[in-house]
Amino acid sequence: MGNIALACGVPLEPLLREAKAARARRRERNRAEEEDLDDVKRRTLLGGAVVGAATAAEPWGRLAYALSKGSKIDPESAGVLIDHAARLHVDELSEGARSLQARVESHLDAITAALPRAGTHERALTIAAGETAALAGWVAWDLGEHDKAAAYYGVTSECAKKAGHPPLRALALGYASYGAPNPAKALEMLSQAAQDVRGRGNATAAAWALGRYAEEAAQSGNDAGALRALEQAKFAYDFADHTSEQAWVRFVTPYRMDSLTLSVYGELKRQELTATADSAVKRLGGELPDSGVVVLGDLASALLRGGDVDRGAYVAHQFAAAAESKPNTMGRQRAQAIAAGLPDTEHDLASHLLTFVSS
Template identity: 45%
Template sequence: MMEIQAIGDLLLRCRKRAGRTRPEQAAHIETFYGGWFDPERIKRWETGKRIPTSTDFQLIADVYGISMTEVQAAVAYSRRARRLDQVNTLVEEGAEEDEVERRTFISLALTTGLAAEPWGRLAAALDGGVVDKATTTRLVGNTAEMFTAEEHTPARLLAARLSTHLDTITSLLPNAGVHQRELMIAAGEAAALAGWVYWDLGDHRTAMQYYKTAALAGRRAGHGAVNALVLGYTSYGVDPNKARQMLTVAQEQVRGPGYATARAWLCAREAEEAAAVGDQEAAVRALDRASTAFDYANPAGEQTWMSFFVPARLGSMRVATYAKLRHPELTPAADDTLAALGTADTKMRVAVLGDVASGYLVAGSVEQAVEVGRRALAATLETETTMGKVRLNSLADQLPEQREAQTFREEIRAALR
């Protein structure tokens, strides 16, 4: 019979049996995870401060060399033990819950994701107190962290974190009082990001439900920027003419100080879609508006969801637009964009490299297209982004009948198969 123990004890025993320290175990996990893995996460698992979620089960089974059945049984054991500990503590103390204890519980829910458990959601929803400023600030901050994480975290991993975060906000929203609008905005932004993540995962139906809910939150809060974000995301999944309508409306929602980055992004998106239908005049005008808005932009100090929109990303959207138009400035635009690109392994980097590679190919620079395309392929495999795969498949379809180009085409097909 399989011995059932807490997941923390099981993972600690497996790690020590392998003779690894926590940092060494984190490095080992990275070979499966496809990116940086925090050793502190291992510590939280082993000490029981955090119980792995279902999205972690397969990774744990692969990395630690144990069966999925053992992982599931150990997690279930840990969850039962945690619940019993909560009950036993209250019974043994025999004291009434005071305001400090109530706030401690909510804080714990926010930091460890307890509200993702049914009992956590129920307890938070039944709580009679009013959500304070500190709690609201933490939830808003958590939303911002989700957008930062999206730049480098695979969608399949981020989806579970977003679900927990939205559950927490949902549980506390009825008692938000004067902070309700601020929480509605945070919820709308998080729901929009969830839509984008599920679109990346190929679950378009779920993505649309999140987008609709995010738009509802934006309307209820009277915050047009949330609606602009939703329209910007949704524009990637519709035909060019519909996308142009969406983007025109979206730009009206982000007028005034503090929205220059968002406006620049939406104008650049409009340029891409105008170019897709051959409307060169409208595309060039939209790019001019994007550049003008970006001159006044502060990506790091405006909406958190626009932190990805750095000069290289604007440049790659210019390249994508010029490529569709076969614009004479295509090659210089591609050169400038590549020069502005940093080295961080983010999804933004994937988009930029993909656009630049396609731009060079349209301009007839096959050798440069292949060189940059290989960098795009490596970055795509690192971040697991669907948008990168779409760009690379499109690039593969356009590669000419030259030996090096055909070799690269096979590399793409094999890697993305």
């Protein structure tokens, strides 16, 4: 049981507790739970410490058995690995990089161990491995481990090539663009990423790649290119469903698209900034989206740049609270810009944000 927990990134103590409970229930009903694999698949919950009580550890047990016997991975075990890779991308929306890193890297080890015996599941597992490696790179970059991040992104691109799956390379390029050495390199990456996500089922990814291109183009002074890419991003998003496409685009909510638009308009000092900020405030309402740190940061910056100081300061306070609850590099980048735009009456908040930047 300890080897299974270690290989697959699941804490041992909950597994032992839940396994004991599962055995007791199996004795009571005089039949093995594994007779009904569909039921196992339906009721198994993955996500770290939480494992479905009636099915504790069975998928991992089957995987460990398959590996020890040198046999091919069965469909259920492959499905568990693939689904958990997707789940980690969803968890990243609300979990900090520090706590997520070990789980992501452990799961990448598990998929890596399974790949030599993947059989007919090789392509799907290769894609899942690439998605997990990309997330490992993103987490590493967020923690300041830039060389490590670059290595993970390189592995992701290799997985994309091996599987013949260009959107996977787009994921690596999109993440890597945030740490590009210069704007020209970021634009090159994002241009290729946009090419890689053409076609059905990739509308959300296309909107993200094009929106990021617009953001980088605006920061490099290419006004026309930024506005053109932003319109293309909005058009792509009209056909998107971020909840049903790749798990790694789950963060590209309508709020995040507002955020990208505000970032571009703010950088270009466009007159549309105020109206767009008003619309974003209404859409946000009292809800904090999963990507709240970035969204609130761009919204606060837009309101302050547009001259709406009172609302800008109010949102800046919300941003500060969100950034503290989930510290990350993108939040720190926005904190510095917000601090510079706050009025003198918000000196304490500005000082707090600058302290956060340097933490």
